[in-house]
Amino acid sequence: MRIILIGYGKMGHTLAALAPAHGHEVVGIVDQHASTQRIEDFTPATADVAIEFTHPESAFENVKACLRQGLPVVCGSTGWLHHFEEAKALCQELGGSLFYASNFSVGVNLFFHFNEYIAAKMNQFAAGYDVQMTEIHHIHKVDQPSGTALTAAQGILANFPAKTTWRNAPAQAPEELAVLSERRGEVVGTHEVRYVSAADTIELRHEAHSREGFAAGALLAAGWLPGRPGVFGMNDLLGL
Numbered sequence: 053m054r055i056i057l058i059g060y061g062k063m064g065h066t067l068a069a070l071a072p073a074h075g076h077e078v079v080g081i082v083d084q085h086a087s088t089q090r091i092e093d094f095t096p097a098t099a100d101v102a103i104e105f106t107h108p109e110s111a112f113e114n115v116k117a118c119l120r121q122g123l124p125v126v127c128g129s130t131g132w133l134h135h136f137e138e139a140k141a142l143c144q145e146l147g148g149s150l151f152y153a154s155n156f157s158v159g160v161n162l163f164f165h166f167n168e169y170i171a172a173k174m175n176q177f178a179a180g181y182d183v184q185m186t187e188i189h190h191i192h193k194v195d196q197p198s199g200t201a202l203t204a205a206q207g208i209l210a211n212f213p214a215k216t217t218w219r220n221a222p223a224q225a226p227e228e229l230a231v232l233s234e235r236r237g238e239v240v241g242t243h244e245v246r247y248v249s250a251a252d253t254i255e256l257r258h259e260a261h262s263r264e265g266f267a268a269g270a271l272l273a274a275g276w277l278p279g280r281p282g283v284f285g286m287n288d289l290l291g292l
């Protein structure tokens with residue numbers, strides 16, 4: 053595919069490095085600091101798909117611009133989901149293609165499924181357990197909690213009815229799921245779900261060792277999306 057990278061920071065550089073091995077050619081880079089190219093410079097005649105990893109404040113505008121240009125867009129930016137229904141509506145109105153994942157790593161998407169399974173089983177069998185989550189990221193991250201933690205929290209709330217809402221701080225009531233955030237050094241991304249009773253602790257933990265897993269998933273999505281109108285996510289891509 054001929055891809056344009058929107059955002060040429062930590063993820064943009066990782067995507068550019070891995071793109072050729074996935075059979076993609078980077079034909080454009082759009083970044084407010086690193087490039088003078090704009091999304092409006094590209095059309096389906098010059099690019100097959102855009103991959104967007106920028107910032108919570110800019111993702112929605114970039115997604116809209118891609119859809120208006122007729123470019124399928126794979127978006128990994130987090131912290132903008134309050135606009136997601138609007139993005140879906142525009143995508144449907146224009147007959148475009150939008151792929152979003154809070155985390156493109158195959159391992160994290162398996163973690164999401166194990167998380168839902170464990171929550172359902174704990175609800176079925178395990179009185180006396182409380183559950184909380186922790187996400188740890190590098191000090192440059194601007195959104196909190198992480199998009200991945202929000203997806204995992206939704207998975208718990210949907211399967212463990214003792215928790216009805218989440219709080220990005222220690223829980224203040226039994227029905228609150230604490231989703232704690234730590235910012236430490238250059239940690240790539242660690243997510244933990246912990247069930248604790250008087251008798252024992254059960255933990256599910258994913259630790260990213262590099263950004264290559266995120267980039268590989270996004271490049272896979274970029275190869276899959278063109279020619280598929282609609283709004284998609286990792287379950288569609290991986291058949292999970």
Ligand SMILES: NC(=O)C1=CN([C@@H]2O[C@H](COP(=O)(O)OP(=O)(O)OC[C@H]3O[C@@H](n4cnc5c(N)ncnc54)[C@H](O)[C@@H]3O)[C@@H](O)[C@H]2O)C=CC1
Pocket residue numbers: 058059060061062063064082083084085086105106107108110114127128129130131153154155156157195266
């Ligand atoms: N879904 C996933 O698997 C992953 C998602 N992310 C998310 O991706 C986003 C970017 O992460 P990083 O690459 O680590 O950030 P970064 O800060 O290293 O890079 C972001 C780049 O976007 C550029 N940028 C900001 N606003 C822009 C705009 N309006 N138009 C064009 N370029 C703009 C910045 O100049 C910067 O170069 C974050 O929201 C992060 O949470 C990060 C890793 C994996």
Ligand SMILES: O=C(O)C1=N[C@H](C(=O)O)C[C@H](O)C1
Pocket residue numbers: 130154155189193197198199200201240241242
């Ligand atoms: O900002 C990051 O770095 C990451 N962001 C995503 C998130 O918010 O979940 C994915 C990954 O954890 C890295």
